[in-house]
Amino acid sequence: MFYQFYEMNHAALQPARAYADAVRLLYSNPLNPLSHTAWGRSVAAMAELFERTTRRYGKPEFGLHETVVDWKPVPVQERIVWSRPFCNLIHFERALPKGRKPDPRLLLVAPMSGHYATLLRGTVEAMLPHAEVYITDWVDARTVPLSEGRFDLDDYIDYVVDMLHALGPDTHVVAVCQPSVPVLAAVSLMEARGDPLAPATMTLMGGPIDTRRNPTAVNLLAEQKDLSWFRDNAIMQAPWPAPGFGREVYPGFLQLSGFMSMNLDRHIIAHKDFFMHLVKNDGDGAEKHREFYDEYLAVMDLTAEFYLQTVDTVFIRHALPLGEMTHRGVPVDPAAIRNTALFTVEGENDDISGLGQTQAAHGLCVNIPADRKAHYMQPAVGHYGVFNGSRFRAEIVPRIVDFITSYGRNGKAATAPKKAGQDGSAAA
Structure with missing residues (x-):
């Protein structure tokens, strides 16, 4: 049920993500005079940061041509x-x-x-x-x-x-x-x-x-817990409407949460720096952040x-x-x-x-x-x-x-x- 609840929360945020994306497009459009101001770029940066931290990242492409x-x-x-x-x-x-x-x-x-x-x-x-x-x-x-x-x-x-x-x-x-x-x-x-x-x-x-x-x-962590602890706390059923609905899995978002918590301060600083790159119109710095986290935040279930x-x-x-x-x-x-x-x-x-x-x-x-x-x-x-x-x-x-x-x-x-x-x- 926890996995299904997670999916429901993600779906419930969809309208807010769509609104945030619209705000980002509005305040980053060069035809909008506010996009050339620090205030306008701050609004666009906040909107993008919200959208990126609440979205589900799909499987990336290798892109090696x-x-x-x-x-x-x-x-x-x-x-x-x-x-x-x-x-x-x-x-x-x-x-x-x-x-x-x-x-x-x-x-x-x-x-x-x-x-x-x-x-x-x-x-x-x-x-x-x-x-x-x-x-x-x-x-x-x-x-x-x-x-x-x-x-x-x-x-x-x-x-x-x-x-x-x-x-x-x-x-x-x-x-x-x-x-x-x-x-x-x-x-x-x-x-x-x-x-x-x-x-x-x-x-x-x-x-x-x-x-x-x-x-x-x-x-x-593995040494401190027995196998039953991992079975009780890490295993869930794949939610509907996933093709594997009902399959017992170790959700990718749990693994990702564990990885991020190990270096939480670094991830917080990285997102703060991303915000400042956007405000300062530093396209290269912002793009490096996007490339890394588009990959890092894309997870799969086992x-x-x-x-x-x-x-x-x-x-x-x-x-x-x-x-x-x-x-x-x-x-x-x-x-x-x-x-x-x-x-x-x-x-x-x-x-x-x-x-x-x-x-x-x-x-x-x-x-x-x-x-x-x-x-x-x-x-x-x-x-x-x-x-x-x-x-x-x-x-x-x-x-x-x-x-x-x-x-x-x-x-x-x-x-x-x-x-x-x-x-x-x-x-x-």
Whole structure:
């Protein structure tokens, strides 16, 4: 009922949002003399701020229509190449000249943690010049009818395995944040049964492999509560008239509320600065705010079974590092990985996945030779900076590209990947 009440309140505000938008248009119209005054711009700014803080943000677009390959602009087209009820696999198809040597095939597994896969737009954009990029486009659970069945952590792992099979041999997989655990589990299971389509390399970025290391506020909350608390307080039924009406979900707005409350002062200051940018007619500053929050405030629901199983397995029981994780009754043993090369990336100031949580994968994958494992810690970035931003493009992307191009189908290094340096990198 709470979710339905939330929807009703949102609908009740629609007339006020429409009025605010009309006021904004009136007082920002250059034909209105008041739009050229500080008072008029203040009224328009207040109206826009109200409309933006009360609207529902839809799924953004990737909007990546061009990249640069071999110093030449190349058109890019999105194409769905694999589809299931809870996920589509998107290929960013580049119009490359015929006969050109193919680039590495890269499966980018986006987090299913409340935001859409478009949160990794910058990640995709940075990798497009170097690889054939595919990304998991997870579907909002409230839009999936009950007739499509359940989706839990075991299904997530199955999806990853199926996508790797669909892409074929010599694929490289990159997991950003939450999918680090299911991706490591999927590769472990594939290697354990001698699957020839196990990925050539596996890159884990800012993921909660072992949340006992440097626990963050998110980790501590999970440790303080039992699973029944999350079931009673975080799970709701998708409201009418959503296509998934009646499905038990973890609402995206709850996840967003948790993220924003962790840095509430920064978000308040950002919105105050946005207001002042509008009053001062600083279009560039205001547009940067819009771009960031159009993405950040667009959230999706997760299925209840996936959310609860993930909380229990990853954050409460620490099943993977303790050797207790199973997939449909089969033990998940990272020690089975022998052929897939491993690269882990962390951010120095990550407040979601603390330092050491991702690096813990090296201690679990004991049978990967040391010269085919590497770890890098990026100084002066938080969680978001691990997969986006200027430091990501300048420091992390070259290391990922170097790593995935160093290992071919036979799992042997063609050239040695970058090792430890003075800039914060460290080899495992």
